[in-house]
């Protein structure tokens with residue numbers, strides 16, 4: 152049957168665990184995943200505990216191309 156909701160379906164995006172811990176709260180809950188914002192798609196690394204953004208880089212519109220961030 153057809154479901155009618157006001158909210159669009161939320162795309163399920165893979166959240167990739169990132170090794171390390173949050174510099175703010177110390178939680179080992181870092182995840183890397185793409186988000187869309189006014190500037191387009193970005194790939195972010197966020198702490199899932201306090202939502203601190205550790206990294207943010209432009210993400211390809213063309214598909215899931217892995218970008219290595221400059222953490223070195």
Ligand SMILES: [Zn+2]
Nearest residue numbers: 173176198201
């Ligand atoms: Zn945190």
